[in-house]
Amino acid sequence: MAIFLALLIGALGGWAIGQRRALLLSRAHAIERNRLLGWFDAAPVGWLLLDPLNGVQLINARADQLLGSSGAAQPVGQPLARICSAPELEGLIEDTRLRNRPQRLAWPRGDQELELLTLPGRDHWVSVVIQSRRSLEAQLDQQERWVSDVAHELRTPLTALLLVGDSLAAQVNSRNAVLVERLQRELLRLQELVNDLLELSRLENALPTPPAPRPPVALRPLLEQVWNGLRPLADPRGVALLLDDGLACDADELVVRGDVSRLHRLLYNLLDNALRYSPDGAPVAVACRRRGRWCSLTVRDRGPGLSGEDQERMFERFYRGDPSRARSRRGGSGLGLAIVRQIALTHGGRVQASNHPDGGALLELQLPLAG
Numbered sequence: 001m002a003i004f005l006a007l008l009i010g011a012l013g014g015w016a017i018g019q020r021r022a023l024l025l026s027r028a029h030a031i032e033r034n035r036l037l038g039w040f041d042a043a044p045v046g047w048l049l050l051d052p053l054n055g056v057q058l059i060n061a062r063a064d065q066l067l068g069s070s071g072a073a074q075p076v077g078q079p080l081a082r083i084c085s086a087p088e089l090e091g092l093i094e095d096t097r098l099r100n101r102p103q104r105l106a107w108p109r110g111d112q113e114l115e116l117l118t119l120p121g122r123d124h125w126v127s128v129v130i131q132s133r134r135s136l137e138a139q140l141d142q143q144e145r146w147v148s149d150v151a152h153e154l155r156t157p158l159t160a161l162l163l164v165g166d167s168l169a170a171q172v173n174s175r176n177a178v179l180v181e182r183l184q185r186e187l188l189r190l191q192e193l194v195n196d197l198l199e200l201s202r203l204e205n206a207l208p209t210p211p212a213p214r215p216p217v218a219l220r221p222l223l224e225q226v227w228n229g230l231r232p233l234a235d236p237r238g239v240a241l242l243l244d245d246g247l248a249c250d251a252d253e254l255v256v257r258g259d260v261s262r263l264h265r266l267l268y269n270l271l272d273n274a275l276r277y278s279p280d281g282a283p284v285a286v287a288c289r290r291r292g293r294w295c296s297l298t299v300r301d302r303g304p305g306l307s308g309e310d311q312e313r314m315f316e317r318f319y320r321g322d323p324s325r326a327r328s329r330r331g332g333s334g335l336g337l338a339i340v341r342q343i344a345l346t347h348g349g350r351v352q353a354s355n356h357p358d359g360g361a362l363l364e365l366q367l368p369l370a371g
Helices: 002-042 061-067 087-099 133-170 177-204 219-237 245-249 260-277 308-313 336-346
Strands: 046-050 056-059 103-109 112-120 126-132 216-218 241-243 255-257 284-291 294-300 350-355 361-368
Touching: 046 061, 061 126, 087 103, 087 112, 087 126, 112 133, 133 177, 177 336, 216 219, 219 241, 219 260, 219 284, 255 361, 260 284, 260 294, 260 336, 260 361, 308 350, 336 350, 336 361
Parallel strands: 241 284
Antiparallel strands: 046 056, 046 126, 103 112, 112 126, 216 255, 284 294, 294 361, 350 361
């Protein structure tokens, strides 16, 4: 009997300790939730959290102010249309759910210019970030001026050093030839890095503007033009461009709208990346298909493929994968694919990476077709 009582007391003690721990955890979670809600409400930008039926589940004071919904009693739990009837906002939210990626929109509302950023979540939930476009423009202008100033200050000494390198190359001898060649190569790499940083800054800091007519761009002629620019690098290694037959069949239909120079840069970076990782004598395969209202363009190399980390991070700035994958000695700035992603986003598209079933990396670009 004593043993039974001891076991019972022990079990009750364990249960009590477990209940106390559960209570403490519950209180801790409540404290953390309240703290997060406090930060959420004190944020200098507007935050709005919508459920799959566009019901308002969270709205902070700044969003309430910017949307002009202060007159609505208890906006939490109300349909979005009841506290802010705006077809542009509702269309942006639905587009975010449909594409399952962030969307941005310049939104004039009353006497103010707002900037909207919608973020997709699980199970069709959407978060909306709202801020004043005027203050954002001032911040971005300041940042772009800073980057431009730094780029200008770097370009001047780099240009002078390149001239010095050329002068040294003209007087090179067998003892310092390797050093001079390395100096020129590193200076060119730094020059490319400065140019890429400036381009990426301009792309990332560009605010969305109301849709404006863009010229149509046929992809096949642009692809051939880009590859011709890469031939001096590809031909010595025996790497050819293999265009899928479907591209020729659909050439008249595969027309997008956009900035020709930036689309040229996008395709150049994609093909140049494939060229770096393709073995000598192996082709770079490009296929292009119409997918409803979208153009899907894939670029495949015949290299060793991508690791899981590569697939997740290869479009981040300065990310470098395993150097043993590269089949070319040319170094890059580490910004080429980040620029690809940003140009795709500014054209309403996206880019993603995977491994081809038959080997090699496969990069897929999706752009909306010209309507």
